[in-house]
Each structure stands twice: as C-alpha cells, then as structure tokens.
Amino acid sequence: MGRPSGGNRKEEILEAGLEVFAKKGYYNTTTAHIAEKAGISQPYVFRFYKTKEELFIAALDRAFERILDTFKNVDASAEQLVEKMIDAYDKLSELHPNEIALQVIGISVTESAIRNATQKGLSNIRSYTLERFRDAGIENVEREVTTFLARGILCNISYFLDLPELIDTKNK
C-alpha cells in the first residue's frame, strides 16, 4: 500500500499508546493492541519507537510535562495559590484522564528506564511546587508540599482504582 496518512503517525501512535497503556497497564498492553487502536499494523509501530518501553516512556513524559505546564500556568495571589493549583489539577484530570492513569501505572513498573522516568517526573513536580509555595510565603513549606502531593496522588489512585470513597466527598 501507499500513504493513507500523510500526517503525524508518530503522534497518533503516542496517543493510541497513551489510551491503551492507561486502560490495561504496561505489561498487559501489547504492541498489537496499540497498533489496532492507531489503525496500523503491529510491526509498523517499531518504525517510530524502537521498543515498547521507549513508547511508554514517551507517553509518561508527556503526562508529567503537562502537569508541570499546568502548574506553571497558574497565576494566583499568595493567598489563593494552593486553591488555584488544585483547581488547575482538577481541570487537567478531567481533560486528560489517561495521563493521570499513566502516572499511577508508572509507579510500579520495575523496568529501570521507566522507573527513572517516573522518579524524574515526580521529583520535578515536587521541586516546582516547593518553589511556588516558598515564593508565596507559605509557612511550613516542606510539610505543606508533601500533603499537597500526597492528596494529589491519592486522588489519582482513587480514580484509577475506581474507588471514589477513598477520598472525602467534600473535595472541590
């Protein structure tokens, strides 16, 4: 055959991967699944990503980047900072749920390159949050940042496990 898609195959594959990985986890996702979702043949995936692992990392990086960008785009007064950051994250979660799921999945993948990507992603989010909280003059920064991250991750887990009762209902 020829060239049905002049377009951005690599991007299409990334998005297909994101969806399937988010739903089935890393190990239960086959490259055939991703290919099917992207509407191409299984081996053709490897024209764009050398390995399944490389594709997963690309998807995971995108997820972490978007969170960081989201936080960077929050513009708020010192008093409103935390509230606004939570709002922004909530919106992000609704708009890109697969990327949220991917974060959760990344945590217990033991392949070392993936683990590295997860460590770096979480670490960056913490560093940036710490900086923002500190600049806003928040008291007890370290502890507040930990609680902020912890509640965010519990939120992700609650979504991923389909276990809404894990978090308090009065949680706008």
Place this chain on the structure above:
Amino acid sequence: MGRPSGGNRKEEILEAGLEVFAKKGYYNTTTAHIAEKAGISQPYVFRFYKTKEELFIAALDRAFERILDTFKNVDASAEQLVEKMIDAYDKLSELHPNEIALQVIGISVTESAIRNATQKGLSNIRSYTLERFRDAGIENVEREVTTFLARGILCNISYFLDLPELIDTKNK
C-alpha cells in the same frame, strides 16, 4: 525423592512470593523465581496455589491484614491517636517492608481479582481509620482521614521508588 520438609510448605511459598513480588513486581515475577527462593521446583508451587494470581492475592491479603491489625492494636488517648497510629505504621514499615511494597504494586495490577483485593484492602483501612478518628472526636474527620491515608501512601511510594526526597525530612 521423598519428604524433606514435613513442615509448612504453603507458608514458605507465601513468604518467598512476598519477597520476590515485592522486589520485581507482579508481572516480572515468574513462578520459577518464587520456587527457587522457596527451595523447591517450579511446578510444585501449583500444588499449593492454583495460579500465580491466587498466590499474589494471598500475599496481598496478608499485607492488608497486618496493617489493619497494627492499627487495631494502637491504644491511645484521643489527643495522641493520630501520632500513635503514625508511629505504629512506621514500625510496621520497618519490620515488613515487603508487605508495604506489595500494596504499591497491587494498585496498578489490572487483573480483576487482584484489583478487587486491592480495593477491598484500601477500603477497609479507610473505614477503620474513619471510625477511630470519629470516636476520638477529631474535627473534620473525612478530610483528616484522607490526608492521613494520602501521606501514608506517599510514604510507601517514596520507599518503593527509592525517592526519599518525595517526603519532607522532618517527618518522624
């Protein structure tokens, strides 16, 4: 051959499984690995656990049971409850790190029986904590419980990912 171990093979296998699963995750653990650690042959594992999944669930259940038991054994005044519960959990984490790791691993395993076990385990811990906090007359219970659980889970993740900087250092 004959009967080298008159004893508790099933328990030995469970403990071997706990160790290997905790280190390598669910999918990268082979039944051959577990057998090796238990000092038996690979097929013999199946005499005691019908499937690899069943063995994992047995190990996961043990992990969740021990957390619940730990909390149930905390005896403290209302004012000291939270502090004492955190202390108890810290001690548990040092004594049974593999069970902590297993909790983290369970979260992103998509096999439905395992997901069910994880949901039930977390749900029970939340219910019990809520009850204790409520009995102690803590204000804003739901929110406090969420934060308590969230910080606990972040702690587990920080340990599992070998990323200590994820939590605040001043956190006895």
Place this chain on the structure above:
DNA sequence: TATTAGTTATTGATCAATCAATAACTAAAG
C-alpha cells in the same frame, strides 16, 4: 525509478500450567 509508507510472514524467547514418573515414607496383614 527512487523513495516513502506500509504490509505479511516469521522467529525466538519466555512462561504458566499440566502430567507422568519416582522417591520416601506409613501401616496393615501374614
């Protein structure tokens, strides 16, 4: 006709799980 975009066919590895065999013991019968 060269390049690009894609395919089909295939392989090599890995594993969970099954099965048939055997070693080592126990207990009853003679």
Place this chain on the structure above:
DNA sequence: CTTTAGTTATTGATTGATCAATAACTAATA
C-alpha cells in the same frame, strides 16, 4: 519382622500460548 498396598512429597519434561521484534516484501507517489 517383613512383605504388600497405599499415600505423600516432589521433580523433570513438555506444552501451548503469547509477544516483542525483525526481515522481506509491495504499492503508491513524485
């Protein structure tokens, strides 16, 4: 006590399925 019958503990060999990855091919376009 010693044969016989039966049980328990365990293994080696194998199988069937699944997958990531490669190689070799084909068709459309410019």
